[in-house]
Amino acid sequence: MTSAAERGPERPVAVVDALRAAISEGEFAPNQRLVEADLSEQFGASRAAVRAALLELTSEGLVERMQNRGARVRAISLDEAVEITEVRMVLEGLLAAKAATRLSDDDRTRLRGIGAAMEHAVSAGDLLGYSERNRELHALVREAGEQRTAGRILERLRGQNVRHQFRLAMHPGRPSVSLPQHLAIIDALCAGDPDRAEEAMRAHLRSVVETLPEVGSAPTRVVEPQRW
Structure with a gap:
């Protein structure tokens, strides 16, 4: 896995784009939990950047926030x-x-x-x-x-x-x-x-x-x- 240092300076927009692509391309299944710590390691990003990305993707309808349970990929009926x-x-x-x-x-x-x-x-x-x-x-x-x-x-x-x-x-x-x-x-x-x-x-x-x-x-x- 590529480290954060190898990926270069963190850009919030890049984290949003990477997570959006992963969801859109089927790397995460509908209803799959999106754990900030895991995503931070996967994308070589800070927890703050991941949290901001999840909020952005919630507004786009790709992610939904669950009370006291974090975030998950939104399933489409x-x-x-x-x-x-x-x-x-x-x-x-x-x-x-x-x-x-x-x-x-x-x-x-x-x-x-x-x-x-x-x-x-x-x-x-x-x-x-x-x-x-x-x-x-x-x-x-x-x-x-x-x-x-x-x-x-x-x-x-x-x-x-x-x-x-x-x-x-x-x-x-x-x-x-x-x-x-x-x-x-x-x-x-x-x-x-x-x-x-x-x-x-x-x-x-x-x-x-x-x-x-x-x-x-x-x-x-x-x-x-x-x-x-």
């Missing part, structure tokens, strides 16, 4: 996961429309490469690879949309919803359903058609909303996300 996805539908539709008119040639090349990699992952049965390309596609749309407010909100929502997103990606048959939806998004973006890009993104996330209840009632898979 199925109903809340559906609500989050409905909000994503609006915001990511907006970003897709904006991105369609702002993409560079390099962006279009990246998009087509992501689409090809998604097709290969589905044909190879590579669910983790498909999940990573999915994340990459949505991140590219957020970046290219150049709408910082929507982008910040979506980053928070993604962190809150990471477990439901992963279970959806691992749901049998789901990649075959979502692949043509993602390819439609890519096609509209590369064509520079904002209306079609927005509708394709909304249609995809509408499908997610419809599928989440089915995924929520299924047994939890053994595989868990390590890095998104």
Whole structure:
């Protein structure tokens, strides 16, 4: 483990970012206790910096404070996961429309490469690879949309919803359903058609909303996300 001295001067923002990433990437399970002393050692940070990070992440909805019991990773219910996805539908539709008119040639090349990699992952049965390309596609749309407010909100929502997103990606048959939806998004973006890009993104996330209840009632898979 890297020591605090090896990591360099402590910055409170860096502690928040590191802990946020660890929660968002599934390193901590829902309802898992977050012990300040353990986190201080893990991240090479002072107890004060960890405490400040936990307070910040509580305001973001990633952590919840328990009376006389410290902090834990906040678990997201199925109903809340559906609500989050409905909000994503609006915001990511907006970003897709904006991105369609702002993409560079390099962006279009990246998009087509992501689409090809998604097709290969589905044909190879590579669910983790498909999940990573999915994340990459949505991140590219957020970046290219150049709408910082929507982008910040979506980053928070993604962190809150990471477990439901992963279970959806691992749901049998789901990649075959979502692949043509993602390819439609890519096609509209590369064509520079904002209306079609927005509708394709909304249609995809509408499908997610419809599928989440089915995924929520299924047994939890053994595989868990390590890095998104």
